[in-house]
Amino acid sequence: TRIMVFVKTLLRRSDNFMYIVKKSELAKKALLVDLVNEESYGELAEKEGIEISAVLTTHHHYDHCGGNEQFRRDFPKIPIFGGDPRVPGMDNHVKHEQEAELADLKVVCLSTPCHTSGHICYYITDPSNTNHGVVFTGDTLFIAGCGRFFEGTAPEMDRALNTILAKLPDDTLIYPGHEYTVANLKFAAHVEPANLKVQEKLKWAESQVARGLFTAPSSVLDEKLTNPFMRVRSSEEIQKTLGGNDPIEGMAKLRELKNKF
Numbered sequence: 211t212r213i214m215v216f217v218k219t220l221l222r223r224s225d226n227f228m229y230i231v232k233k234s235e236l237a238k239k240a241l242l243v244d245l246v247n248e249e250s251y252g253e254l255a256e257k258e259g260i261e262i263s264a265v266l267t268t269h270h271h272y273d274h275c276g277g278n279e280q281f282r283r284d285f286p287k288i289p290i291f292g293g294d295p296r297v298p299g300m301d302n303h304v305k306h307e308q309e310a311e312l313a314d315l316k317v318v319c320l321s322t323p324c325h326t327s328g329h330i331c332y333y334i335t336d337p338s339n340t341n342h343g344v345v346f347t348g349d350t351l352f353i354a355g356c357g358r359f360f361e362g363t364a365p366e367m368d369r370a371l372n373t374i375l376a377k378l379p380d381d382t383l384i385y386p387g388h389e390y391t392v393a394n395l396k397f398a399a400h401v402e403p404a405n406l407k408v409q410e411k412l413k414w415a416e417s418q419v420a421r422g423l424f425t426a427p428s429s430v431l432d433e434k435l436t437n438p439f440m441r442v443r444s445s446e447e448i449q450k451t452l453g454g455n456d457p458i459e460g461m462a463k464l465r466e467l468k469n470k471f
């Protein structure tokens with residue numbers, strides 16, 4: 211069997227994801243992605259049987275780093291990575307394409323400003339093999355959607371989704387910051403009704419949620435086939451819906467339509 215980067219998904223608040231990332235299921239050394247809540251991270255480590263090597267924060271919104279101050283008190287010496295001085299407790303300010311080896315894994319920081327100006331996605335692979343990696347996309351890329359453009363522009367979100375993230379290998383698994391998949395796929399079906407892959411994934415996502423299961427992870431290939439924001443160049447139907455084929459105008463229009471949907 212292929213040894214793959216191990217990810218455990220933890221739900222916090224109603225639809226926020228926090229992640230534990232390890233080299234393998236049995237590994238002890240772990241990374242935590244996005245500390246949503248104030249909670250005892252010592253207890254979490256004990257319960258999960260992990261030794262925390264570092265915290266990776268995607269962006270400064272409270273529902274992605276609300277636990278950082280508590281973590282800093284629990285573990286004064288464990289580094290907290292982020293791309294924005296507004297991230298509480300951050301002691302490693304990372305830049306685009308900066309790399310680090312943490313918990314026996316290779317972490318590549320990808321700067322994706324738009325939702326917030328300091329947003330970072332983290333692409334993680336196992337340096338001991340060539341198996342697929344995983345990427346934590348915070349509020350930049352959601353399954354079948356993307357975050358709101360609070361501090362950025364359509365060209366920036368286009369670059370984040372359609373240059374930076376689209377360039378990762380197609381089998382890269384995508385772990386977003388929220389469970390928004392069903393609502394996103396309903397919008398995808400609205401702007402691209404003939405896309406059967408969207409219809410199929412919507413049915414699957416609804417059944418997952420109904421059974422109390424998550425819709426993450428997705429993959430880069432899956433997003434290229436179903437995420438309208440990643441199809442502004444490839445889908446004639448979306449271009450027809452938007453009344454033009456300029457990809458940047460398309461991104462802006464899609465975001466406006468989604469905000470009102």
Ligand SMILES: [Zn+2]
Nearest residue numbers: 269271325349
């Ligand atoms: Zn956010």
